Amino acid sequence: MAKRIEGTTPKKDGYRMPGEFEEQECTWMLWPWWNGNWRLGAKPAQEAFCNVARAIAKHEPVKMCVPQAQYENAIARLGGTDNVSIIEMENNDSWLRDTGATFLVNDKGGLRAVDWGFNAYGGLVDGLYFPWDKDAQIARKMCEIVGADSYKPMSLGDPDKEFILEGGSFHVDGEGTCITTEMCLLHPSRNPEMNKEQIEELLKEYLNVEKVIWVKDGIDPYETNGHIDDVACYVRPGEVLCIYTEDENHPFYKEAQAAYKFLCEQTDAKGRKLKVHKLCVTKEPCYLKDAATIDYAEGAIPREEGEISIASYLNFLIVNGAIILPQYGDENDALAVQQVQEAFGPDYVIEGVMTTEVAYGGGNIHCITQQQPKAK
Amino acid sequence: MAKRIEGTTPKKDGYRMPGEFEEQECTWMLWPWWNGNWRLGAKPAQEAFCNVARAIAKHEPVKMCVPQAQYENAIARLGGTDNVSIIEMENNDSWLRDTGATFLVNDKGGLRAVDWGFNAYGGLVDGLYFPWDKDAQIARKMCEIVGADSYKPMSLGDPDKEFILEGGSFHVDGEGTCITTEMCLLHPSRNPEMNKEQIEELLKEYLNVEKVIWVKDGIDPYETNGHIDDVACYVRPGEVLCIYTEDENHPFYKEAQAAYKFLCEQTDAKGRKLKVHKLCVTKEPCYLKDAATIDYAEGAIPREEGEISIASYLNFLIVNGAIILPQYGDENDALAVQQVQEAFGPDYVIEGVMTTEVAYGGGNIHCITQQQPKAK
Numbered sequence: 221m222a223k224r225i226e227g228t229t230p231k232k233d234g235y236r237m238p239g240e241f242e243e244q245e246c247t248w249m250l251w252p253w254w255n256g257n258w259r260l261g262a263k264p265a266q267e268a269f270c271n272v273a274r275a276i277a278k279h280e281p282v283k284m285c286v287p288q289a290q291y292e293n294a295i296a297r298l299g300g301t302d303n304v305s306i307i308e309m310e311n312n313d314s315w316l317r318d319t320g321a322t323f324l325v326n327d328k329g330g331l332r333a334v335d336w337g338f339n340a341y342g343g344l345v346d347g348l349y350f351p352w353d354k355d356a357q358i359a360r361k362m363c364e365i366v367g368a369d370s371y372k373p374m375s376l377g378d379p380d381k382e383f384i385l386e387g388g389s390f391h392v393d394g395e396g397t398c399i400t401t402e403m404c405l406l407h408p409s410r411n412p413e414m415n416k417e418q419i420e421e422l423l424k425e426y427l428n429v430e431k432v433i434w435v436k437d438g439i440d441p442y443e444t445n446g447h448i449d450d451v452a453c454y455v456r457p458g459e460v461l462c463i464y465t466e467d468e469n470h471p472f473y474k475e476a477q478a479a480y481k482f483l484c485e486q487t488d489a490k491g492r493k494l495k496v497h498k499l500c501v502t503k504e505p506c507y508l509k510d511a512a513t514i515d516y517a518e519g520a521i522p523r524e525e526g527e528i529s530i531a532s533y534l535n536f537l538i539v540n541g542a543i544i545l546p547q548y549g550d551e552n553d554a555l556a557v558q559q560v561q562e563a564f565g566p567d568y569v570i571e572g573v574m575t576t577e578v579a580y581g582g583g584n585i586h587c588i589t590q591q592q593p594k595a596k
Numbered sequence: 597m598a599k600r601i602e603g604t605t606p607k608k609d610g611y612r613m614p615g616e617f618e619e620q621e622c623t624w625m626l627w628p629w630w631n632g633n634w635r636l637g638a639k640p641a642q643e644a645f646c647n648v649a650r651a652i653a654k655h656e657p658v659k660m661c662v663p664q665a666q667y668e669n670a671i672a673r674l675g676g677t678d679n680v681s682i683i684e685m686e687n688n689d690s691w692l693r694d695t696g697a698t699f700l701v702n703d704k705g706g707l708r709a710v711d712w713g714f715n716a717y718g719g720l721v722d723g724l725y726f727p728w729d730k731d732a733q734i735a736r737k738m739c740e741i742v743g744a745d746s747y748k749p750m751s752l753g754d755p756d757k758e759f760i761l762e763g764g765s766f767h768v769d770g771e772g773t774c775i776t777t778e779m780c781l782l783h784p785s786r787n788p789e790m791n792k793e794q795i796e797e798l799l800k801e802y803l804n805v806e807k808v809i810w811v812k813d814g815i816d817p818y819e820t821n822g823h824i825d826d827v828a829c830y831v832r833p834g835e836v837l838c839i840y841t842e843d844e845n846h847p848f849y850k851e852a853q854a855a856y857k858f859l860c861e862q863t864d865a866k867g868r869k870l871k872v873h874k875l876c877v878t879k880e881p882c883y884l885k886d887a888a889t890i891d892y893a894e895g896a897i898p899r900e901e902g903e904i905s906i907a908s909y910l911n912f913l914i915v916n917g918a919i920i921l922p923q924y925g926d927e928n929d930a931l932a933v934q935q936v937q938e939a940f941g942p943d944y945v946i947e948g949v950m951t952t953e954v955a956y957g958g959g960n961i962h963c964i965t966q967q968q969p970k971a972k
Contacts, residue, residue, distance in 0.1 A: 221676070221677070221681045222681070288730060291733060291737070292733070300597070303597060305597045305743060306737075307684075307740065308683075308686065308737055309684050310664035310684065354664060360671070361682075364671075364675075364681055364683065365681065
């Protein structure tokens with residue numbers, strides 16, 4: 221039912237990616253199981269993912285996609301939860317933000333999607349796992365399930381190569397502006413055959429934006445190569461949240477300070493100077509424990525005891541009327557709740573979920589979810 | 597979202613299985629690929645299944661369920677077809693009539709399902725393949741996808757054992773009557789711990805019927821052990837179609853004659869004497885060719901060159917406004933079309949589809965489909 225759309229772009233067809241804060245139909249997730257990334261047979265990760273799903277399900281439906289070998293286990297742990305459907309889908313790892321469809325809407329009730337190329341965060345250059353064949357099918361499968369026709373952007377430097385882009389590497393305001401990072405989108409492991417202007421052109425055509433704001437660096441140069449969704453996101457058009465710390469010893473200090481100052485100076489596609497809210501980082505950096513309970517896996521980057529985990533409060537998900545916010549058992553957990561509440565205002569409930577285990581795996585709540593906007 | 601319903605039955609809850617001729621929401625199918633059953637890498641079978649899907653899709657949506665390893669192939673062959681969605685689902689073989697959910701409706705817009713036990717047509721006694729673990733999950737997965745709560749009937753002779761029943765082994769009129777065969781339902785490979793009265797009691801509770809009409813024999817004693825859906829089915833309440841031949845040399849002669857005569861003498865739950873329409877059998881019996889292109893598979897019954905294939909015109913599917921009817925390139929193809937048209941009347945289009953390849957695999961259009969009724 222879902223068709224590939226050829227020879228045109230969302231911008232030409234009047235489709236745009238809505239802001240995450242716009243009304244949603246549901247949220248998609250992928251079940252974690254890969255012992256080459258997750259500790260202790262992925263059981264603690266599964267518990268964290270289930271808790272995230274339950275928090276979202278208080279506000280909107282969740283589609284939890286699960287491989288066959290984990291189907292009964294997922295049913296046993298999450299089956300029968302109101303607003304949660306278990307849907308079969310094979311996967312390599314569990315980062316649906318990056319592998320899932322980017323949904324688009326028009327103003328006539330239409331729903332379409334972009335199915336970006338995916339190479340596991342760097343392919344054979346510095347990808348995080350191999351193979352990634354099942355993850356590269358996720359977006360297409362989502363489109364089939366919802367009946368959304370999809371675009372498949374190709375490189376402007378090599379018409380036979382897919383444009384590689386992960387959903388966590390950009391945010392939009394739904395009104396013409398996109399925020400991303402140079403660290404990720406200009407990384408030689410993604411689209412080295414294109415220059416910055418060509419990449420910007422594809423973002424403009426496929427997200428339907430007029431302006432791209434390029435933050436220089438993210439905070440995880442070695443995993444996602446600096447996804448924006450650990451650093452800054454939109455609260456509403458014209459207003460962003462950005463991680464911020466004055467602790468010079470914090471491992472994210474330099475990048476957080478630089479991103480904050482840079483964003484404060486930016487104007488968006490509508491000519492608005494951005495209002496930038498501050499969001500704290502954890503008081504104590506988060507370091508990986510019990511790395512020996514992760515399997516050795518050929519093609520995966522070895523995980524080392526005590527290596528830094530990217531525990532950012534900014535990696536939250538906006539759903540209908542709520543923010544699903546990472547909590548780490550850190551001294552700053554409550555401050556993060558307070559700052560997010562202040563930025564979003566009283567119409568939003570803040571649902572804090574303990575997700576240190578997800579951070580150990582390399583991401584957080586935003587990385588493991590993808591919203592499907594309401595078509596209207 | 598879909599829950600298991602415990603401690604009650606459809607009859608107690610006011611849910612019933614509608615007749616196949618009642619309005620439908622969609623039809624479900626499962627992709628064939630298993631080389632232990634299908635000839636030539638299942639490529640001819642895939643073509644036949646796609647043709648069946650396309651014929652149904654002219655009249656209502658089709659959900660084609662496909663295992664991950666065949667996903668891209670299925671998309672290439674069937675993707676983008678109007679009214680056809682490709683949905684991921686692992687399977688052992690492809691008989692969704694027998695493995696899929698039996699959907700139920702009430703008169704308040706409710707949709708539920710029965711998730712029968714499945715043991716590959718006989719389990720370790722005379723089952724057709726091993727293992728059947730993925731096929732046993734199909735019904736549950738369908739329920740999750742549509743959000744239908746389900747019943748899981750347990751044996752009355754052993755409360756820890758599932759009631760084993762295949763969807764192709766019974767037909768209902770939606771008004772209180774079920775037709776089945778003793779050959780299948782009383783076969784020692786299904787529910788030997790129950791007597792006929794106990795089995796009848798479960799049919800009555802879970803299909804919500806008052807009367808069960810027991811045809812003695814089906815026409816395939818060794819494969820499905822005599823499913824009714826090769827022999828007789830409802831056209832509308834009070835009227836059935838039954839296979840019929842006067843050719844004493846035809847391999848189905850004895851069973852067809854016996855079933856026809858028996859059904860002509862039956863009354864249904866409403867006290868109506870059944871009107872029985874005749875449906876021809878193929879002029880020439882259908883024998884398996886090129887059996888050597890089927891893989892040897894441990895646990896599967898070996899397929900032998902020249903063995904009889906169960907090519908019954910009766911194994912058709914009723915959809916909204918059409919009959920999807922097997923054709924075999926036989927002299928009687930046109931007669932079958934004519935007889936089905938006469939039985940169903942001018943409100944139905946007869947869509948003949950060549951499905952000899954499906955018969956080589958052990959069934960036909962009814963066996964590879966399962967209707968989802970419209971809830972209203």
